[in-house]
Amino acid sequence: MNMPQKVPVTILTGFLGSGKTTLLNRILSEEHGKRIAVIENEYGEVGIDQALVIDADEEIFEMSNGCICCTVRGDLIRVLSNLMKRRDKFDYVLVETTGLADPGPVAQTFFMDDEIREEFALDGIVTLIDAAHIDQQLGRSDESTEQVAFADVLVLNKTDLVSDETIDDIEVRLKDMNRMARVVRSKQADVSVDTVLNLDAFNLDDVLERKPTFLEPEYPFEWTGVYSLKTGRYELSLAEGPDPEMSLVVAGDQASDDAALREGAEWCVRRYAEPPQHLQPKDDIPLWDHVNLHLEASGRKSFFLVVEEDQDVGLYTQHTAEEFDIELKTEDGTVISPNAERTWVAQHEHDDEVGSIAIEADGDVDADKLNDWIGELLRERGVDIFRMKGFISIADEPRRFVFQGVHMLFDSQPDRPWGNTPRRNQLVFIGRNLDETSMREGFEACLI
Amino acid sequence: MSDLSPDPEGILKRGWSAEVGDYAIAGGWLRRGAALAVGDSAGGIYVFKGKSGATAWCQEGAHDGGLLAMAVRPKGEHFATAGQDGRVLIWDVADAKVTRAIDVGNAWVEKLAWSPDGKWLAVACGRQVRAYNPKGEEVWHSEDHASTVSAVAWASADELATACYGQVTFYSASNGERGQTLEWKGSLVSMVLSPDGDIVACGSQDNTVHFWRRSTGEDSMMSGYPGKPSALAFDGSGTLLATGGAESVTVWSFHEGGPEGTRPGVLELHVKPVSTLAFERRGMHLASGGRDGGVVVWSMKKDGQGGAVGAALVTGVLSELYWRPDGQALAALDGDAGVTVWRIQ
Numbered sequence: 001m002n003m004p005q006k007v008p009v010t011i012l013t014g015f016l017g018s019g020k021t022t023l024l025n026r027i028l029s030e031e032h033g034k035r036i037a038v039i040e041n042e043y044g045e046v047g048i049d050q051a052l053v054i055d056a057d058e059e060i061f062e063m064s065n066g067c068i069c070c071t072v073r074g075d076l077i078r079v080l081s082n083l084m085k086r087r088d089k090f091d092y093v094l095v096e097t098t099g100l101a102d103p104g105p106v107a108q109t110f111f112m113d114d115e116i117r118e119e120f121a122l123d124g125i126v127t128l129i130d131a132a133h134i135d136q137q138l139g140r141s142d143e144s145t146e147q148v149a150f151a152d153v154l155v156l157n158k159t160d161l162v163s164d165e166t167i168d169d170i171e172v173r174l175k176d177m178n179r180m181a182r183v184v185r186s187k188q189a190d191v192s193v194d195t196v197l198n199l200d201a202f203n204l205d206d207v208l209e210r211k212p213t214f215l216e217p218e219y220p221f222e223w224t225g226v227y228s229l230k231t232g233r234y235e236l237s238l239a240e241g242p243d244p245e246m247s248l249v250v251a252g253d254q255a256s257d258d259a260a261l262r263e264g265a266e267w268c269v270r271r272y273a274e275p276p277q278h279l280q281p282k283d284d285i286p287l288w289d290h291v292n293l294h295l296e297a298s299g300r301k302s303f304f305l306v307v308e309e310d311q312d313v314g315l316y317t318q319h320t321a322e323e324f325d326i327e328l329k330t331e332d333g334t335v336i337s338p339n340a341e342r343t344w345v346a347q348h349e350h351d352d353e354v355g356s357i358a359i360e361a362d363g364d365v366d367a368d369k370l371n372d373w374i375g376e377l378l379r380e381r382g383v384d385i386f387r388m389k390g391f392i393s394i395a396d397e398p399r400r401f402v403f404q405g406v407h408m409l410f411d412s413q414p415d416r417p418w419g420n421t422p423r424r425n426q427l428v429f430i431g432r433n434l435d436e437t438s439m440r441e442g443f444e445a446c447l448i
Numbered sequence: 449m450s451d452l453s454p455d456p457e458g459i460l461k462r463g464w465s466a467e468v469g470d471y472a473i474a475g476g477w478l479r480r481g482a483a484l485a486v487g488d489s490a491g492g493i494y495v496f497k498g499k500s501g502a503t504a505w506c507q508e509g510a511h512d513g514g515l516l517a518m519a520v521r522p523k524g525e526h527f528a529t530a531g532q533d534g535r536v537l538i539w540d541v542a543d544a545k546v547t548r549a550i551d552v553g554n555a556w557v558e559k560l561a562w563s564p565d566g567k568w569l570a571v572a573c574g575r576q577v578r579a580y581n582p583k584g585e586e587v588w589h590s591e592d593h594a595s596t597v598s599a600v601a602w603a604s605a606d607e608l609a610t611a612c613y614g615q616v617t618f619y620s621a622s623n624g625e626r627g628q629t630l631e632w633k634g635s636l637v638s639m640v641l642s643p644d645g646d647i648v649a650c651g652s653q654d655n656t657v658h659f660w661r662r663s664t665g666e667d668s669m670m671s672g673y674p675g676k677p678s679a680l681a682f683d684g685s686g687t688l689l690a691t692g693g694a695e696s697v698t699v700w701s702f703h704e705g706g707p708e709g710t711r712p713g714v715l716e717l718h719v720k721p722v723s724t725l726a727f728e729r730r731g732m733h734l735a736s737g738g739r740d741g742g743v744v745v746w747s748m749k750k751d752g753q754g755g756a757v758g759a760a761l762v763t764g765v766l767s768e769l770y771w772r773p774d775g776q777a778l779a780a781l782d783g784d785a786g787v788t789v790w791r792i793q
Contacts, residue, residue, distance in 0.1 A: 057574075064656070
């Protein structure tokens with residue numbers, strides 16, 4: 001019996017009106033040499049002749065055990081089982097979901113059903129986002145959030161309808177939710193087909209290349225306010241807050257755009273790493289230095305800021321301005337409003353729950369310990385872990401192992417040999433309310 | 449199946465083999481075994497002579513997009529085929545042509561079943577089941593099921609059973625009136641009824657077999673299968689229920705109060721999951737086919753235990769096995785477009 005290669009499947013998901021059908025038609029017209037089957041759940045206007053378009057009602061099959069990780073899409077199992085019984089097999093399958101589809105069961109179908117798993121391989125999940133309507137979508141429905149969290153590629157579409165700044169903000173926000181995904185911008189879903197199909201081969205290497213943002217540090221400060229100040233003495237007033245002390249760095253020459261704020265943040269991370277200068281109320285706050293404000297006394301407390309030439313300054317505070325009701329006033333008591341404000345902890349920005357954790361470590365892991373750890377992790381937290389991806393250096397194994405998982409289901413298989421490249425491990429988890437510290441410790445315990 | 453050779457062993461003796469155009473999906477013996485009909489996934493219909501395997505007639509591309517189901521009408525002078533084109537065709541064996549073409553709907557027509565007396569043809573298309581008379585006229589259709597209908601089977605000449613997500617439903621054959629429903633939260637992917645229509649067994653997507661005794665209202669669940677039990681078969685006396693869902697065949701015995709609380713027979717020879725099962729109608733011979741291309745005939749005892757008495761190997765995944773009505777031959781359809789018939793000795 002010949003063993004044909006598995007047929008790759010891309011799941012195309014996205015909010016209503018985000019441009020799924022446009023992208024689908026683009027793929028079909030550019031990939032005209034291939035036999036592509038399209039499975040749709042809502043009536044779309046796919047008008048390419050050589051593709052087989054199958055309309056199927058979305059049928060979500062829950063299991064009697066009630067486990068959401070075992071939930072599959074019955075319509076896909078049925079349609080795909082029949083498609084694979086053809087000699088002239090399809091080269092590629094595209095599954096287009098409805099705007100409100102939960103991507104979990106769709107992806108799980110390719111892990112849970114043995115016969116489907118034998119013939120098809122999930123290549124990637126592509127989520128389209130309508131840049132002009134993201135606010136209405138995210139946060140309003142769990143499905144929209146999960147479509148972002150599950151994605152391998154996020155196509156930020158209709159970027160011509162919003163300002164560049166807004167797009168930058170959206171991109172930061174999306175990456176906060178899903179650090180694993182590549183974000184691609186487009187106007188009318190005009191992305192190159194390479195960025196959405198056949199991801200499997202380079203997916204993980206790609207993640208590695210993007211390491212700087214991928215392993216973005218958690219900032220030690222939660223808030224930044226940028227103020228335009230003339231030469232003079234200013235009062236920084238704080239009410240009682242959740243902490244008897246608070247760290248602060250005041251940066252001079254701080255511009256308000258996103259790039260400048262990120263640059264300032266990187267610089268401040270280094271200042272925060274230095275031991276602080278301790279200040280009592282009424283003390284002067286120096287520019288450029290890490291200071292620790294002592295706030296034990298009751299009532300509002302004031303510190304002073306002396307500006308020697310006109311400039312915009314950025315206050316990088318350990319807690320948000322709101323928590324301490326921070327006010328910056330002129331000497332005559334006028335409260336100054338910031339030109340720009342920014343909150344650094346992503347979870348506080350938009351979505352309280354969904355986020356990414358990246359774990360990276362050099363060296364080898366013990367295969368048994370790793371299996372036990374992942375097994376336990378997925379048993380306990382599988383419902384909250386949407387995606388898991390990465391590669392692992394297993395002791396005495398010349399090839400690197402690639403992991404990929406959806407909820408508590410995962411596949412691991414040997415990939416290319418390590419050769420001369422340094423042996424290391426990299427894992428990414430996208431999920432809800434994940435405990436980074438305990439997961440990191442759990443993984444580190446598997447290292448040899 | 450490493451220890452099996454393409455040469456049949458045991459009671460299976462070389463008969464004939466033939467090829468169809470694509471994955472052999474379904475078929476059946478016609479005219480008491482004088483001919484064998486086979487449909488392939490490309491929509492080709494083939495009728496072979498029963499003794500020699502010579503092609504009596506064939507027609508390619510009968511269903512645009514491919515064939516999904518085939519059912520031989522009792523007495524074997526007609527058979528029905530259905531496909532992705534949303535159509536059902538009723539064929540006359542002697543005339544080698546379509547006598548009725550029915551446009552059922554826009555969805556795939558995936559299941560067909562003739563009533564035991566040949567008076568009705570049950571057709572599952574999407575979420576509905578429809579009953580036709582042999583002239584191809586619709587007699588009734590059901591309301592929408594909770595999901596696409598996954599199986600249809602006749603409990604008797606007067607009563608049809610359907611399975612879907614979460615439910616088995618019974619319908620009166622003559623007017624489609626809804627009768628008993630048997631509910632269970634799970635996706636039912638296969639269904640078989642005991643010959644007296646009392647026991648309904650369903651394989652479920654969550655790797656269990658659920659069954660109900662209609663007369664007493666009792667139901668039970670058999671779990672522990674590593675895969676989904678899509679292959680199920682009852683023997684002619686209603687004593688043994690053979691189930692797939694694994695590399696082994698699991699046989700539950702309803703003899704003497706079972707199968708609750710009893711250990712099933714476990715028949716092991718296949719090296720890949722069992723994909724089809726068929727009991728010889730009168731005796732205790734069970735044929736199993738696997739995804740490994742292996743075909744094994746087992747001699748069964750009433751307690752569900754059994755031993756292999758014949759085996760053979762074909763090149764493709766086994767899709768269906770059909771005992772000739774006289775029990776003297778076994779036909780195998782496979783995914784490599786193969787049709788193989790062995791004599792039983």
